[in-house]
Amino acid sequence: MVDAQGTLVNDYASTLSFQGVNPGYLPAGFVAIDLAHGLGSNLFDPDQATKNADGTYSYKLLDPTQGQRPNFGNGLIADAATLSTPDATTAPPAKVIVAANGGSDLVYVPDNNVETVKQVVNILSKENYVSGLFVDDSFGSIAGTLPLSSINLKGDAQTPTPAIVINFKTFSTDPSNPYQSEVEIADTTLQQGQGMHGSFGRGDTFNNMAAIGPDFKTGYTDLAPVSNADVATTLANILGFNIRSNGDLTGRVISEALKGGPDSVDSTSGVLRSDTALNGQRTYLDYQQVGDTKYFDAAGFSNGTVGLKTGEKHVLLLSIDGLREADLADPKLQADIPNILALAGAGVTYTNASTSKPSDSFPGILSYLTGAGPKTTGVYYDDSYDRNLIAPGGKVGDPLGTEVQFAENIDKNPDLLSGGGDFGVGSIDVSKLPLDANGNPVYPHNYVRVNNIFDVAKAAGLYTAYSDKHPGGYDIVNGPNGDAVDDYYSPEVNAKVAIDPKTGKLIDASDNPDNLPWQSPLPVLF
Secondary structure (H helix, E strand, O other): OOOOOOOOOOOOOHOOOOOOOOOOOOOHOOOOHHHHHHHOOEEEEEEEEEEEOOOOOEEEEEEEHOOOOOOOOOOEEEEOOOOOOOOOOOOOOOOOOEEEEEEEEEEEOOOOOOHHHHHHHHHHHHHOOOOEEEHHHHHHHOOOOOOHHHOOOOOOOOOOOOOOOEEEEEOOOOOOOHHHEEEEEOOOOOOOOOOEEEEEEEHHHHOOOOOOOOOOOOOOOOOOOOEEEEEEEHHHHHOOOOOOOOOOOOOOHHHHHHHHOOOOOOOOOEEEEOOOOOOOOOOOEEEEEEEEEEEEEEEEEEOOOOOOOOOOOOOOOOOOOOHHHHHHHHHHHHHHOOOHHHHHOOOOOOOOOOOOOOOOHHHHHHHHHHHHOOHHHHOOEEEEEEEEEEEEOOOOOOOOOOOOOOOOHEEEOOOHHHHHHHHOHHHHHHHHOOOOOOOOOOOHHHHHHOOOOOHHHHHOOOOOEEOOOOOOHHHHHOOOOOOHHHEEOOOOOOOOOEEEOOOOOOOOEEHOOOOOOOOOOOOOOO
């Protein structure tokens, strides 16, 4: 699971069977398995090397489909069918190396191929067990990731620098005590509760420190950020040592805790944000700072790391077709709308609200998004007439004037949840659209005269999402340019569907096995 609601992992490795691993669970080595599969390459175990008669070493080729996985989670990924080295100290010629580390994994790309790095980032950013990616600065800026230098992992050390650091998802089972109930995905053979750590979740990073001795204040509580790296620097200062440093990634002297030191030191806090990836993911880093010394509190994707504060506000507009003020007060409906009533009880309720005229879905939702009525947007209904357009299937020169209907009628197949396409514009049958005077198809988003809040938000660098009842028709919210919504998903409300009692999910009726009974009554939706 990747959250307290029981959402399951969606990766390749969890679909396979491994000895000692429950079905649907992540095996140790899941990152190596998923990356090898995503890259279309072979997987070898660096911890299963055989010494050959000529002194060379060969690494064991693994077949995850046969239940084989890395012994300790580490993996060598290569295109070759065999992988060997001349001796035990030579690095194997792998394309990608995965070092499993529990709450975070390290990924190395030995030939420093930036395209390989981008491929790996693309694969990992889609896995719901990942919450944040950090990439070696030398590969440049990659959308959705932050540089290694942002977390002080780019310095003067002689050990190899990982190309990518993966932070795994964390979540809490007790919202009132999140740090003490943190659960973390981990690439390890240990189970939750067996001492695993290493994530960027605040349940792992929030440390305990105390000091006592003749040089420290008595009964003093230090509110400034401190870390393990400050201990050696502070002790050296007390003892009068001058420790020479090879770089500037060092701790500070905790002067405020020492006798004769200041009562307090100034500190600041901030949030570092990556550029947004194509799938909408951004890596965030919460930090505090005293002077030039930075302290990292939490990092990851939004809603993917315990204690992470992104500094961004989220706005959700929820509109329920046909739900009236009188319905909220109707005792007969209370049991059917518990979540709506809970929302109303926690916020502001307007008892004298009025909808757009006419009171239809299209002018209503466009009023929400544009602040304008039908006379300004040009949209009065989802089924209207336009004297300047040519009927669907027509051609240039045909008489102008046609019915304009943007609902399930423009779906490729309105009997399917997807509308016969991609739950979006790809579900539109272009032959069913009206044409302008030049013979160009008029999509729903072309029909609106004004921009909307999604256009404005996207222009400001924000991420937008929308879902409604027709995959094609509600392209109308995409704004004049047709790209205002980043994440658009609208199942067809008129599709022929059933509810799978095993998963509780809607499926197309055509997928229904003849002997499968369907759940009744429907679950509470609101």
